[in-house]
Each structure stands twice: as structure tokens, then as C-alpha cells.
Amino acid sequence: xxxxxRVLLTAVVASASLVACSGTKTKPNPNTGTTxxxxxxxxxxxNGGPYSGPEALDSDSCLRxxxxxxxxxxxxxxxxFQAAVACHAAYLKQFRGAKVTLxxxxxxxxxxxxxxxxxxxxxxxxxxxxxxxxxSSSQLNVVSYGExxxxxxxxxxxxxxxxxxxxIVYTSKQ
Amino acid sequence: xxxxxxxxxxxxxxxxxxxxxxxxxxxGGSLSSEAPTITIANGTASATPIVVVPFKFExxxxxxxxxxxxxxxxxxxxxxxxxxxxxxxxxxxPTRGSExxxxxxxxxxxxxxxxxxxxxxxNGDVRVEFEAYDVAKKESLLGAxxxxxxxxxxxxxxxxxxxxxxxxxxxxxxxxxxTRVAYxxxxxxxxxxxxxxxxxxxxxxxPQTVVKSREPLLSPTWSPDGRKIAYNSFERxxxxxxxxxxxxGAREVVSANKGINGAPAFSPDGSHLALTLSYAGNPDIYxxxxxxxxxNQITKHFAIDTEATFMPDGQSVIFTSDRxxxxxxxxxxxxxxxxxxxxxxGEYNANGSISYDGKKIAMVQGSGNVYRIAVLDRATxxxxxxxxxxxxxxxxxxxxxxxxxxxxxxxxxxxxxAVSADGRVRQRLVLADGDVREPSWSPYRQRGQQ
Numbered sequence: 001x002x003x004x005x006r007v008l009l010t011a012v013v014a015s016a017s018l019v020a021c022s023g024t025k026t027k028p029n030p031n032t033g034t035t036x037x038x039x040x041x042x043x044x045x046x047n048g049g050p051y052s053g054p055e056a057l058d059s060d061s062c063l064r065x066x067x068x069x070x071x072x073x074x075x076x077x078x079x080x081f082q083a084a085v086a087c088h089a090a091y092l093k094q095f096r097g098a099k100v101t102l103x104x105x106x107x108x109x110x111x112x113x114x115x116x117x118x119x120x121x122x123x124x125x126x127x128x129x130x131x132x133x134x135x136s137s138s139q140l141n142v143v144s145y146g147e148x149x150x151x152x153x154x155x156x157x158x159x160x161x162x163x164x165x166x167x168i169v170y171t172s173k174q
Numbered sequence: 175x176x177x178x179x180x181x182x183x184x185x186x187x188x189x190x191x192x193x194x195x196x197x198x199x200x201x202g203g204s205l206s207s208e209a210p211t212i213t214i215a216n217g218t219a220s221a222t223p224i225v226v227v228p229f230k231f232e233x234x235x236x237x238x239x240x241x242x243x244x245x246x247x248x249x250x251x252x253x254x255x256x257x258x259x260x261x262x263x264x265x266x267x268p269t270r271g272s273e274x275x276x277x278x279x280x281x282x283x284x285x286x287x288x289x290x291x292x293x294x295x296x297n298g299d300v301r302v303e304f305e306a307y308d309v310a311k312k313e314s315l316l317g318a319x320x321x322x323x324x325x326x327x328x329x330x331x332x333x334x335x336x337x338x339x340x341x342x343x344x345x346x347x348x349x350x351x352x353t354r355v356a357y358x359x360x361x362x363x364x365x366x367x368x369x370x371x372x373x374x375x376x377x378x379x380x381p382q383t384v385v386k387s388r389e390p391l392l393s394p395t396w397s398p399d400g401r402k403i404a405y406n407s408f409e410r411x412x413x414x415x416x417x418x419x420x421x422x423g424a425r426e427v428v429s430a431n432k433g434i435n436g437a438p439a440f441s442p443d444g445s446h447l448a449l450t451l452s453y454a455g456n457p458d459i460y461x462x463x464x465x466x467x468x469x470n471q472i473t474k475h476f477a478i479d480t481e482a483t484f485m486p487d488g489q490s491v492i493f494t495s496d497r498x499x500x501x502x503x504x505x506x507x508x509x510x511x512x513x514x515x516x517x518x519x520g521e522y523n524a525n526g527s528i529s530y531d532g533k534k535i536a537m538v539q540g541s542g543n544v545y546r547i548a549v550l551d552r553a554t555x556x557x558x559x560x561x562x563x564x565x566x567x568x569x570x571x572x573x574x575x576x577x578x579x580x581x582x583x584x585x586x587x588x589x590x591x592a593v594s595a596d597g598r599v600r601q602r603l604v605l606a607d608g609d610v611r612e613p614s615w616s617p618y619r620q621r622g623q624q
Contacts, residue, residue, distance in 0.1 A: 112611075113406075114481065117456075120452055
């Protein structure tokens with residue numbers, strides 16, 4: 001039962017990265033972009049590199065997107081974040097010494113240990129997407145913090161949607 | 175004697191008032207601002223009336239800070255099965271059975287009366303002698319009376335044991351007031367956040383720090399002998415499970431696999447630990463032999479399986495799984511095999527705590543954005559919501575199942591509540607700064623044990 005899900009994800013991500021690598025500017029979908037994430041218009045050298053070096057992590061607007069947000073109780077990567085995921089995959093593919101930790105998080109609703117699982121599921125979704133698009137497993141690490149590391153502490157959806165996230169943290173840049 | 179006269183006078187006035195307006199309304203939390211407050215949720219019409227007369231101190235030194243009869247009264251009140259006569263309504267102050275005028279307490283409609291004395295010992299300890307009577311029958315429940323001796327600074331412990339003995343004599347069920355709770359606090363924000371694993375008396379007094387960490391701590395759970403706590407800590411960067419001796423502070427990491435190491439729960443005999451591990455790809459339930467540290471995988475499912483807790487016979491675990499879509503409780507044998515679903519009503523049921531007899535499961539029941547504590551009666555399959563909050567979580571049964579402790583969110587912070595198993599009486603606990611959560615009720619304590 002696990003296999004079909006993985007395969008499906010891989011297929012989705014592969015097509016997303018194909019789109020990204022062909023130089024098309026994939027803009028975040030405003031209809032689902034309700035997260036307050038950085039959605040700066042790309043003025044750099046296209047999504048997916050090649051990148052000049054580690055400084056691109058700070059200068060490239062696509063690579064600067066390090067947070068992937070999720071719907072309630074869901075771990076599917078929403079369309080507007082697939083471009084960013086593709087950029088990071090391209091970077092990791094180009095710089096084989098680079099490593100990321102994918103920190104999975106959940107909102108406060110539901111039990112803490114279950115949310116630990118949910119955070120990991122989200123981290124795994126981003127990890128699988130990066131892997132499918134060319135990053136190697138040795139570059140990818142997933143840690144779930146469950147609901148223990150909220151960025152926002154109000155008890156409403158405006159806040160919860162900011163906490164349902166995976167943070168892409170570079171532990172090595174090249 | 176001035177104190178007695180005054181008490182008798184106020185008591186007399188109170189009696190007149192009461193006779194005028196029948197039995198008074200349920201009492202509110204008329205305790206000091208320092209003390210945890212008791213909330214009577216839905217009235218206690220069926221609770222048994224009991225009066226705990228202030229105990230008389232007999233000694234040369236200063237009376238102890240702890241008022242033993244206050245502690246006993248609070249215990250009896252908060253369990254939900256008793257309604258304690260308010261102190262102001264106590265019209266006479268007998269300190270031993272021979273001094274009790276039963277017609278007085280009959281008139282006040284009291285079913286039981288507890289009296290006692292605190293006798294200072296040559297070494298400074300205090301010997302608490304106490305008696306309990308059935309008012310209508312004028313019969314002693316405790317023969318010629320009982321006595322417990324403890325240090326002056328430890329009289330809360332003595333008082334809880336008095337309450338346990340009286341509770342057991344009347345209800346036939348062992349009292350669980352002399353127990354403790356473990357819980358997690360977090361204070362500060364951002365980089366200054368500090369997590370602490372705490373242990374306090376079951377009424378929230380005497381909080382002690384077990385461990386502090388800058389990284390998240392969660393899921394504390396007691397060993398059956400009450401000497402150790404297993405918990406989940408992120409001190410190593412990822413979740414790991416530690417077991418720590420409370421008395422010595424000695425601790426060791428028992429699980430630090432890749433992925434999640436979470437939701438520890440001791441087996442009833444203390445030899446095994448159920449836990450959630452995800453190194454094989456996704457969270458499943460495992461059972462670790464603590465002697466060999468070898469773990470057996472109990473569930474194998476692509477869903478999230480977590481929050482296992484042993485049934486009292488140790489032969490199966492109840493756990494949370496979202497294999498049907500949303501989280502529900504399931505039961506699986508410790509030998510593995512198919513799991514059977516336990517909860518069917520409610521869209522979200524998780525984090526079960528099982529009563530000592532296995533007949534009830536307290537759990538988090540979610541509906542929309544509202545999460546409350548519900549108790550499932552396994553014989554009937556019915557569940558009853560017993561908490562009023564919006565984000566209530568982490569229920570934990572007292573060892574005699576008379577009460578449940580849980581965490582609630584109030585504005586920006588989390589607080590703990592102890593609620594009677596029927597949901598009628600609720601006490602707010604632990605007035606710590608910051609956020610308080612993840613309470614776990616200890617097993618019974620043994621005399622002479624830390």
C-alpha cells in the first residue's frame with residue numbers, strides 16, 4: 001500500500017521539475033497561496049539553475065523560498081510550492097556536498113504524538129519530491145517537530161496555516 | 175479557645191442561614207489566591223455530604239503550615255463523589271469520636287464526619303490521629319482510629335494518606351489522592367524558550383523539576399513502581415526516548431533511531447516499553463524489552479500508528495491510527511497481528527488512557543476545531559464528553575480511575591485540570607508561568623518511597 005503513494009508522488013514531482021527545468025516561470029497560484037509565504041516574482045536566472053554557488057541560496061528568489069505550507073491534516077505538496085521544491089532539488093543535484101534537513105511541523109490541533117507523525121509525513125513528502133527530482137538520499141534528512149515549534153501561537157486558522165509547514169534548512173551549502 | 179468560640183459563633187450564624195434556605199448551593203473556590211481552585215461544573219446532587227472538622231494541634235511549637243483538614247477536605251471535594259461541608263458551616267469542633275454530638279451533624283444532613291488531632295512528637299514530627307464516623311449509625315469506620323506520623327514539612331503527604339484511607343473506607347475503592355502528576359512546562363519565547371519536565375503532588379502542590387531542556391520535551395509517562403519516568407526529548411536534535419530515575423536524576427537514552435522515537439508507555443510489569451518508531455518509513459508501534467533493548471514491531475501499516483498504551487493485563491495495546499482516514503483508537507495484541515478498531519463515534523479519537531480495570535478509555539475527541547476529553551465505556555460503546563474546552567488534550571486516569579487529569583488551552587497558555595470521572599467536578603491545577611501540558615498521573619505511591 002505504501003508503494004503506490006510513493007510512485008504517484010514521484011510522478012507528480014518529476015513532471016513539476018520538468019516544467020521548472022524547461023525555464024517556464026511557475027508562479028504560485030494565488031487561489032491557494034493563503035499562507036503568507038514569500039512569493040516574490042522571479043527576476044533571477046530562472047527556476048532550476050544552474051547556480052553560481054552557495055550565494056544563490058541567498059540571492060535567488062526561488063531558492064530563498066525555504067518554507068512549504070500544507071493544508072489541514074494533509075501532506076500533499078500544493079501546486080504553488082512545487083517550483084520552489086524543484087529549485088532546491090536542482091541545487092542539491094548541482095552541489096552534491098550540500099545537505100538539507102526537512103523540518104516537518106503541524107498546527108496545534110490534535111494530539112502531540114500524532115502531530116509528530118503528521119510533521120514527519122510532510123517532511124517525507126518534501127524529501128521524496130526532492131529525491132525524485134535528483135537530490136540523493138544522503139543529502140536529505142527529515143526531522144519532525146510535530147506541533148512543538150509553532151511560528152505563531154494564536155488559536156485560529158490564520159495562525160495554524162503558518163504552522164503547518166516544512167522548513168528546508170541547509171546544514172551544508174556545497 | 176478564642177478560636178473555637180469564634181468558629182462556633184460563625185458556625186451558628188451559618189447554621190441559621192442554612193436552616194432558612196435549606197441546603198446551601200454548591201460551594202465555589204473560596205480558597206486563597208495561591209491555591210488551585212475547584213470549579214463545580216454541573217452540581218453535585220448525588221455527592222455524599224461529609225464534614226472534615228479542623229484537626230487540633232497539640233504541641234509546644236508553632237502549628238504546622240499545612241492545615242491537614244483543609245487538604246483532606248479539598249481531596250474529598252475534588253474527586254466528585256463527596257460534598258464537603260464548608261468550613262464556615264462547621265458549628266462544633268470535636269477532635270475525637272467521644273466528643274462528636276451526632277444530632278448536630280444529622281441536622282446539618284452530613285452522612286460522614288472526620289475528626290482528628292495533630293500531636294507534636296519529641297523529634298518535631300507530627301503524629302496525625304484521625305477517626306471517621308457514619309453520622310446516622312454513630313459508628314466508627316476506622317475502629318479506634320488510625321494515626322500517620324510525618325515531618326512537619328511533609329504534612330500534605332500525611333493528609334493525602336488520611337484522605338485515601340477515609341475514601342477507601344466509604345467507597346470501597348482505594349484512594350488515589352496521595353499520588354503525583356508529571357507534566358511539561360515551557361516558558362519564554364524564541365531562543366529563550368525553556369522546557370521542563372515537572373513532578374508535583376496530584377493536587378498541584380510541591381512542584382519539582384525533573385529535567386530542563388532548551389529543546390522540546392513531551393510525553394512523560396510513569397513506570398509502574400513510580401520510580402522512573404520515560405519521556406521524549408529533542409535534546410539530541412531529533413526525538414529520543416529517555417528513562418530517568420526521579421530519585422537520583424540518573425537517566426539513559428533507550429531509543430534514538432532515525433526518525434521518530436516517541437510516545438513511550440511502560441508495560442504493567444515494567445519490563446517492556448511500548449513506543450512509536452518511524453525508522454522503517456512511517457510511524458509504527460513497537461514493544462521494547464528493557465532488559466535486552468530488543469524491539470518487536472507490533473503494527474505494520476502505512477498510516478500513522480502512535481500513542482500506544484497497555485491494557486491492564488499487558489497482553490494488548492490501545493493505540494491511535496489514521497488508517498481509516500482520521501485518527502481513531504485501535505487495539506492490537508502485543509504479539510502483532512491484525513488490529514481491531516475501538517472507537518466509532520466522533521470524527522477524531524486519539525491518545526487513549528485506560529482505567530485500571532480496562533473498562534474505560536479516556537481520549538481526545540475532536541469535532542471540527544473543538545477537541546475535548548471523552549470517556550468511552552467499553553461495555554456499552556458509548557462515549558461521554560467530560561471537558562468544556564476547545565483544545566483539551568492528553569487525558570490521564572488516576573490509578574483508581576476516580577479522576578482524570580488533562581491539559582487545556584486558556585488564551586495564550588496551557589493549564590491543567592483534574593476532573594472527576596463523571597465530569598461534574600473540575601479543579602484547575604498548577605499555576606506555573608508559561609505553558610503547562612502533557613500531564614501524566616502517577617501510579618499509587620508506596621510508603622517509604624520517594
